[in-house]
Amino acid sequence: MSRIAYVNGSYVPHAQASVHIEDRGYQFSDGVYEVWAIQNSKLRDHQQHLTRLQRSLSELDIPFTHTNRSLNMILGEVIRRNRVRNGMVYLQITRGVAPRDHSWAKDIIPSIVVTAKSVDPAQAANRAKTGVSVITLADLRWKRRDIKSVSLLPNVLAKQSARDKGAFEAWLVDEEGFVTEGTSSNAWIITQDNVLVTRSVNSDILSGVTRLSLLELAKELQLKTEQRKFTIDEAKQAKEAFISSATTLAMPVVKIDKSVIGTGSPGMAAQRLREAYIAQGYV
Numbered sequence: 001m002s003r004i005a006y007v008n009g010s011y012v013p014h015a016q017a018s019v020h021i022e023d024r025g026y027q028f029s030d031g032v033y034e035v036w037a038i039q040n041s042k043l044r045d046h047q048q049h050l051t052r053l054q055r056s057l058s059e060l061d062i063p064f065t066h067t068n069r070s071l072n073m074i075l076g077e078v079i080r081r082n083r084v085r086n087g088m089v090y091l092q093i094t095r096g097v098a099p100r101d102h103s104w105a106k107d108i109i110p111s112i113v114v115t116a117k118s119v120d121p122a123q124a125a126n127r128a129k130t131g132v133s134v135i136t137l138a139d140l141r142w143k144r145r146d147i148k149s150v151s152l153l154p155n156v157l158a159k160q161s162a163r164d165k166g167a168f169e170a171w172l173v174d175e176e177g178f179v180t181e182g183t184s185s186n187a188w189i190i191t192q193d194n195v196l197v198t199r200s201v202n203s204d205i206l207s208g209v210t211r212l213s214l215l216e217l218a219k220e221l222q223l224k225t226e227q228r229k230f231t232i233d234e235a236k237q238a239k240e241a242f243i244s245s246a247t248t249l250a251m252p253v254v255k256i257d258k259s260v261i262g263t264g265s266p267g268m269a270a271q272r273l274r275e276a277y278i279a280q281g282y283v
C-alpha cells in the first residue's frame with residue numbers, strides 16, 4: 001500500500017510530497033513539529049501534544065492557521081489513509097514560503113505537512129525486553145529547548161554518534177555535568193532507594209508529553225518521584241534508568257557509556273511504567 005502525506009491542503013502520494021525550495025523550514029529551520037504515538041488507531045496524549053504545538057508556534061510568532069477541529073480531522077485522515085494501527089504521526093508547521101531574508105513579513109502563510117507510519121509493536125517490545133544503551137555527550141543546543149523546533153542539528157549529530165558507537169540514544173550533559181535529556185527523549189533514573197528522578201522542566205529541556213503522563217502514572221502506582229537534576233555519576237550508580245518519548249514510550253536503559261545499570265537487565269519500575277502506559281492506550 002502506498003503512503004499518503006498531507007501537504008498544505010492536499011493528500012498526496014508520499015513519494016511526490018514536496019514543499020517549495022524557499023520554504024523557511026528548509027532554509028532556516030524556521031518551524032516546529034509534533035510527534036504523536038498511535039496506539040490502536042488512536043492518538044496518544046492527543047490534547048497535550050496539541051497544547052505544546054500551540055505553545056511552540058506562539059513562542060516563534062508563527063500563526064496557528066487551523067482550528068483544533070480541522071487539525072484533528074487532518075491527523076485522523078492521514079492515519080486512516082495510511083492504515084496505521086500502531087505507529088506514529090508527524091506534524092510539521094513552518095513559517096512558510098518567502099524570498100530568502102532572515103527577517104520575515106507578517107503575512108506569510110505557514111506550511112503544514114503531516115505524515116504517518118506504522119511501527120511494529122513486537123520490535124519495540126523486544127527492544128524493551130533487553131533494554132538499550134546510551135552514551136553521554138556535551139549538550140551543544142540553544143537555550144530554548146522548551147520549543148519543539150525543527151532546528152535539530154546538535155540532536156541529529158549526537159544521535160548519529162550514539163548509533164555509530166552501537167548505542168540507542170545519547171544523553172546530553174550541561175556545563176555543570178547534569179544530564180539535560182536525550183536527543184529525542186527525556187531521561188530518567190531510579191535511585192537505589194527507589195525514587196524516580198527526572199529533570200524539572202524549564203527552557204533547558206523539552207517538556208515531554210510522555211514524561212508528564214508517566215509522572216501521573218507513577219503517582220497512581222505509588223512510586224515516589226522527584227523532579228530535579230541528576231549528574232552522569234548519579235545516573236551510573238542508579239538502580240534503573242530509562243528514556244521516554246512518543247516513539248519509545250518508556251524504554252529501559254541498561255548501560256550508560258561503559259557502566260552497566262543495575263543488573264544489566266531492564267528494571268522493575270521501568271517495566272511497570274511501560275506496561276501501564278501501554279495498557280492505558282487500550283482502555
Ligand code: PDD
Binds near residue numbers: 185186207209245
Ligand atoms: N522527540 N526531548 C526531546 C529533545 C525530544 O525530541 C522528545 C521527543 C522528547 C520527548 O517528548 P514526548 O514525550 O512529547 O515525545 C524529549 C520526538 C519523539 C522526535 O523528535 O521524534
